[in-house]
């Protein structure tokens with residue numbers, strides 16, 4: 001008797017042998033087969049009675065969608081050293097990825113990404129993960145000599161009903177894997193599809209501004225309204241914590257964007273933080289190592305650190 005999809009997922013989470021992120025990403029893509037939107041790849045899914053007949057482009061579009069923020073936004077490595085995984089390589093190979101901010105599933109299902117999807121299928125997905133994953137999780141059937149597979153409607157119903165738990169479990173596998181190559185904090189949150197960016201609470205913002213004598217933390221321009229800037233960039237820390245928040249004028253805030261500021265500001269924030277009441281998890285050395293990890297793993301070792309354009313000094 002064929003084992004149930006539940007047993008197959010059970011087997012995957014026990015026997016999982018990951019050498020790249022391909023296996024959990026492939027499964028994450030399959031989870032969409034229960035409830036995808038028409039404009040998110042319905043052209044690649046045909047109803048064949050008891051089964052769905054699916055083109056691998058459905059999967060490839062999702063690989064791109066999941067990998068895109070990991071590469072551009074969070075700058076997470078997927079391997080040691082200078083080797084690059086194929087899903088990252090295609091971001092550099094295809095000009096269509098140049099506008100980096102447009103990230104949606106719908107977008108990556110469009111015709112203009114076809115070449116990138118096909119390259120990913122041809123040189124990555126079909127050769128490795130597509131046949132190999134079946135050893136760990138036998139829930140789809142490749143159709144010989146094509147880039148298609150069948151997925152039963154029963155399985156589609158199962159993944160629809162269990163999508164949240166399965167997504168979380170697969171993200172957990174991905175986090176463990178990415179954690180081997182990255183010092184980046186909060187990797188599990190970075191894999192969540194819906195991402196929230198919380199603000200510092202009012203009381204703490206007011207306190208932070210007061211300590212700075214109502215001047216911008218960076219250029220020291222006095223003012224009334226300040227943005228609360230993540231000193232170590234948001235896309236790296238992915239948390240809003242008092243010790244990492246400083247008031248910044250509009251000019252500094254927009255020019256700094258997601259870069260790391262120069263070391264003199266690290267010294268300045270360490271002195272500032274001595275005046276704040278902070279959670280037990282904070283220490284001067286944790287601040288220093290986070291700054292350094294961010295410099296190496298996110299900002300870029302050889303990239304110039306940010307300094308304000310105008311200072312009143």
Ligand SMILES: [Zn+2]
Nearest residue numbers: 216219249252
């Ligand atoms: Zn400023």
